[in-house]
Amino acid sequence: MIEVKNLTRNYGTTIAVNDVSFSVKKGEVLGFLGPNGAGKTTTMKVLTCFMPPTSGTATVDGFDILEDPLAVRERIGYLPESTPLYTDMMVEDYLSYIAEMRRIPQAQRASRIKRMIDVCSLRGVLKKDIGALSKGYKQRVGLAQAMIHDPAILILDEPTSGLDPNQIIEIRQLIKELGKEKTIILSTHILPEVSATCDRVMIINEGKLVASGTPDELQNEAAGDSVLYVAITAKQSDIESTFANINVIKASECISHSGGRYSYRLVIDKSQKDCGASVFQLAVERGWVLSEIRSEQLSLEDVFLKLTTGDN
Amino acid sequence: MRIIAAIAKKEFKSYFVSPVAYVLITIFLILSNWLFFNMYFLDKEASMRVFIARMPWIFLFFVPAVTMRVWAEEKKMGTMEMLMTLPVKDYEAVIGKFLASFAFLAVCIALTISVPMTVSYTGDPDWGPIIGGYIGTILMGTAFLSLGLFISSLTENQIVAFILSLLVSFIFLIVGEHFVLYAIPNAIVPLFEYLGFGSHFMSISRGVIDSRDLIYYFSFIFFFLFLNVKSLESRKW
Numbered sequence: 232m233i234e235v236k237n238l239t240r241n242y243g244t245t246i247a248v249n250d251v252s253f254s255v256k257k258g259e260v261l262g263f264l265g266p267n268g269a270g271k272t273t274t275m276k277v278l279t280c281f282m283p284p285t286s287g288t289a290t291v292d293g294f295d296i297l298e299d300p301l302a303v304r305e306r307i308g309y310l311p312e313s314t315p316l317y318t319d320m321m322v323e324d325y326l327s328y329i330a331e332m333r334r335i336p337q338a339q340r341a342s343r344i345k346r347m348i349d350v351c352s353l354r355g356v357l358k359k360d361i362g363a364l365s366k367g368y369k370q371r372v373g374l375a376q377a378m379i380h381d382p383a384i385l386i387l388d389e390p391t392s393g394l395d396p397n398q399i400i401e402i403r404q405l406i407k408e409l410g411k412e413k414t415i416i417l418s419t420h421i422l423p424e425v426s427a428t429c430d431r432v433m434i435i436n437e438g439k440l441v442a443s444g445t446p447d448e449l450q451n452e453a454a455g456d457s458v459l460y461v462a463i464t465a466k467q468s469d470i471e472s473t474f475a476n477i478n479v480i481k482a483s484e485c486i487s488h489s490g491g492r493y494s495y496r497l498v499i500d501k502s503q504k505d506c507g508a509s510v511f512q513l514a515v516e517r518g519w520v521l522s523e524i525r526s527e528q529l530s531l532e533d534v535f536l537k538l539t540t541g542d543n
Numbered sequence: 544m545r546i547i548a549a550i551a552k553k554e555f556k557s558y559f560v561s562p563v564a565y566v567l568i569t570i571f572l573i574l575s576n577w578l579f580f581n582m583y584f585l586d587k588e589a590s591m592r593v594f595i596a597r598m599p600w601i602f603l604f605f606v607p608a609v610t611m612r613v614w615a616e617e618k619k620m621g622t623m624e625m626l627m628t629l630p631v632k633d634y635e636a637v638i639g640k641f642l643a644s645f646a647f648l649a650v651c652i653a654l655t656i657s658v659p660m661t662v663s664y665t666g667d668p669d670w671g672p673i674i675g676g677y678i679g680t681i682l683m684g685t686a687f688l689s690l691g692l693f694i695s696s697l698t699e700n701q702i703v704a705f706i707l708s709l710l711v712s713f714i715f716l717i718v719g720e721h722f723v724l725y726a727i728p729n730a731i732v733p734l735f736e737y738l739g740f741g742s743h744f745m746s747i748s749r750g751v752i753d754s755r756d757l758i759y760y761f762s763f764i765f766f767f768l769f770l771n772v773k774s775l776e777s778r779k780w
């Protein structure tokens with residue numbers, strides 16, 4: 232549905248997007264993840280034909296962004312980053328203006344507008360000036376204008392920013408729902424949002440694509456040594472000598488003890504699969520009482536930090 | 544075509560939601576009427592010569608105030624990004640906005656109807672120069688408009704747009720004036736005289752509609768609308 236090839240965009244001497252290539256399949260929900268200034272917004276501005284790339288190409292539904300910008304724009308619903316809206320217009324007038332500009336046939340206009348009012352819960356603010364709305368309501372108006380022509384592709388730059396928790400959940404559900412038939416690209420800083428809504432994640436840093444995959448894949452790929460917390464009732468010297476003799480345990484540290492029960496934090500080499508089971512096995516062999524075993528999951532957050540901070 | 548109409552309608556309405564438009568119209572009407580009537584009842588001349596002759600100088604300030612926000616505001620607010628990612632051709636947006644500001648200007652000019660009414664009530668005027676004067680006024684105002692719209696598309700600061708439009712309009716007003724023509728080499732006098740608004744405006748407002756003057760205004764308007772489209776195409780902000 233969307234093919235991006237070697238896309239580069241400079242602002243003067245700043246390279247905002249650097250040789251990025253990717254493709255998005257029909258019906259896929261792709262999340263752009265990256266720290267501030269990574270180039271997410273810039274990529275979206277190029278895809279929506281707001282500004283041309285410095286080099287590289289992209290096609291949307293088979294149409295080239297440089298040769299057929301109008302065909303591309305027709306197929307996309309776009310929510311720009313800071314949700315720029317005409318603050319002096321009433322919500323109602325604004326939606327009908329956009330409906331007109333989107334060439335929605337007169338006969339369907341009213342029903343499309345009504346649908347957007349329902350989906351984005353705008354009923355109560357129709358007669359208000361957009362400038363007088365709270366940030367969250369502006370965001371909803373922004374979403375409504377992006378979806379009003381029922382586009383095949385949605386490009387949403389930080390769609391949930393400024394929304395209250397209930398609304399965030401609703402919008403995520405909506406995105407998931409829409410994602411069944413539409414192709415969606417969204418950008419976000421909120422990591423759980425990616426796991427909650429996206430089929431695939433692209434992590435961008437300093438204009439470059441640093442990782443891409445399903446949220447699960449990324450978690451596994453970037454996983455390093457695993458960390459295990461265990462609590463054992465046994466003789467401390469026995470426990471420590473046993474741990475010291477096992478190669479895959481790279482470090483063990485007693486964090487607390489009470490009575491005869493010792494809590495350890497174990498760092499286990501990434502070559503060892505299924506370390507929980509192995510420790511359990513070990514305890515049985517040694518006749519230890521294992522009262523706790525808990526592994527520390529590397530979250531998407533850790534993956535993100537790992538890939539986007541320089542020190543790795 | 545429908546898109547142009549939709550943009551024009553929305554832009555025209557947006558003039559009237561802010562109090563600025565009403566302030567502008569009021570100042571325009573007070574100024575043009577006052578400048579006319581304070582002379583009129585002294586001279587008792589049943590013509591609008593004085594009124595028409597002052598229009599370029601009123602427009603010099605009035606039109607940049609009408610056009611300054613048109614593009615600059617869109618750029619500043621970021622709504623340009625919304626507009627330019629709709630399936631709209633650049634020229635459609637330019638013409639839509641141009642038509643809206645033209646309609647606004649036309650409303651303002653129409654509101655000066657009190658002047659010809661007074662003239663015809665108190666005397667027996669020659670209608671040729673009055674109609675010619677209005678045509679000249681509309682053409683000149685529209686030329687100022689297209690210039691001001693283009694300049695508004697170059698900046699996101701309304702005040703900068705206002706001052707620049709005023710300056711450039713001023714240059715077009717005075718290049719054909721005598722004191723400029725005396726100061727420049729003879730060879731380029733005809734060029735300057737042609738470029739300046741003055742000679743074209745004066746001949747139309749005498750009631751002589753010459754196709755050369757019409758061509759001058761239409762190409763002026765077209766040229767700056769064209770530049771406006773070009774400046775949208777080269778968006779680098």
Ligand SMILES: Nc1ncnc2c1ncn2[C@@H]1O[C@H](COP(=O)(O)OP(=O)(O)OP(=O)(O)O)[C@@H](O)[C@H]1O
Nearest residue numbers: 242245247265266267268269270271272273274780
């Ligand atoms: N109009 C502009 N002029 C100059 N530089 C710009 C402009 N817009 C963005 N940049 C630069 O391009 C780079 C990428 O910016 P971009 O807005 O695409 O980042 P982003 O990933 O969307 O960040 P954020 O998460 O903060 O929204 C940044 O270094 C930024 O400073």
Ligand SMILES: [Mg+2]
Nearest residue numbers: 271272312388
């Ligand atoms: Mg951004």
